[in-house]
Amino acid sequence: MKIIGVTGGIGSGKSTLTGYFERMGAFVVYADDLAKSLMTTDEQLVADIKKTFGDESYLEDGSLNKPHLIREAFQAGRTDELNAIVHPAVYRETQRLIEEAREKGYKLFVKEAALLLNNGRPEGFDTIILVDAPEEIRIARVMKREGSTREEVTQRLHKQPDFSKLHHLCDEIIVNDGTREELEEKARGAYQKMID
Numbered sequence: 001m002k003i004i005g006v007t008g009g010i011g012s013g014k015s016t017l018t019g020y021f022e023r024m025g026a027f028v029v030y031a032d033d034l035a036k037s038l039m040t041t042d043e044q045l046v047a048d049i050k051k052t053f054g055d056e057s058y059l060e061d062g063s064l065n066k067p068h069l070i071r072e073a074f075q076a077g078r079t080d081e082l083n084a085i086v087h088p089a090v091y092r093e094t095q096r097l098i099e100e101a102r103e104k105g106y107k108l109f110v111k112e113a114a115l116l117l118n119n120g121r122p123e124g125f126d127t128i129i130l131v132d133a134p135e136e137i138r139i140a141r142v143m144k145r146e147g148s149t150r151e152e153v154t155q156r157l158h159k160q161p162d163f164s165k166l167h168h169l170c171d172e173i174i175v176n177d178g179t180r181e182e183l184e185e186k187a188r189g190a191y192q193k194m195i196d
Helices: 014-023 031-041 043-053 066-075 079-103 135-146 150-159 180-195
Strands: 002-007 027-030 108-112 127-132 172-175
Touching (some): 002 180, 014 027, 014 108, 014 127, 027 079, 043 079, 079 108, 172 180
Parallel strands (some): 002 108, 027 108, 127 172
């Protein structure tokens, strides 16, 4: 089984590409979704978040108190602290899911993560794919998808890594500057190459 990493900035189409891989038969994990799920289901992680950011990080029903966490972590400049707690839990669960996929006979395990290359090229991946698109196209996509203003999207964009400086860490760069059909075609080509 090959282990694939897919990354790219906001509006690049990395989730869309990963979705195509999933439909083609890959075992797929979306790091953001996994992290959100673990933040309410992993007992150790829940305890660590409460210890670091207070019991009020959770509502009475056990769900995340997002306004509190956004204030404590993002607005107070403590995102590194939050990441230091969440990332090990995501890593552990990813390793468990890799074993599960291997036992079930999958040929490809794909992890989609925006922060995949934040500390250089991570170990354990056979192939890393970067999905890229011109900035104007990315801004337009996010504005349409979320109803955000250009200014809001641009701010988020500039908080992300400059992916053009990370090309050397990737095995393949897929430029997503056309239609969904064109991206699906590129996904099919990449998928075939990886399972051959």
